[in-house]
Amino acid sequence: AQSVAQPEDQVNVAEGNPLTVKCTYSVSGNPYLFWYVQYPNRGLQFLLKYITGDNLVKGSYGFEAEFNKSQTSFHLKKPSALVSDSALYFCAADEPDTDKLIFGTGTRLQVFP
């Protein structure tokens, strides 16, 4: 079965430090990959996507993601975390030949002052 895994339920990081939120996928073909962020009591908001080309993708709010085909990973990164980055982050991959996305279970990012 096709799946997206986020191995960490929660990531804690101090403000100003770099952050990484991990994502691996098991989806056939060359899927499009996405990161979304969810703030409390809100819907998910799109952060960035990988379609093809450069393995480092830049997105909103200073976030970037590194695609690694051999490891089937798409980790979210930010060089310097802010307290306001604290939220729930979801990785997703598009299901081949459909308009559907396969979501991971989410990782809660907590940035401490």
Added chain:
Amino acid sequence: NAGVTQTPKFQVLKTGQSMTLQCAQDMNHNSMYWYRQDPGMGLRLIYYSASEGTTDKGEVPNGYNVSRLNKREFSLRLESAAPSQTSVYFCASSPGTGNSPLHFGNGTRLTVT
């Protein structure tokens, strides 16, 4: 821009009651989706509609029905609510081109007692 609008924001039902969750988008998107979000489960697709007049089952369709009333509106109906349907429900839309991100509403928090 309103984007994706969901009503109501909150609802409490008794077991066996019925209700319809409403969703409308003003972005002229072709595809619309209903997800449920449960702790530790991420987002699970209930139903989706790739275009006006078509609907398809997602991962967890049992106990739900949908209607794509027109291009703008996609409603989700619970005919006989059960406590297992206590969840946060999100509607989303996209242009339907595969690599386009989803746009989410702010959710409906449903409790079934």
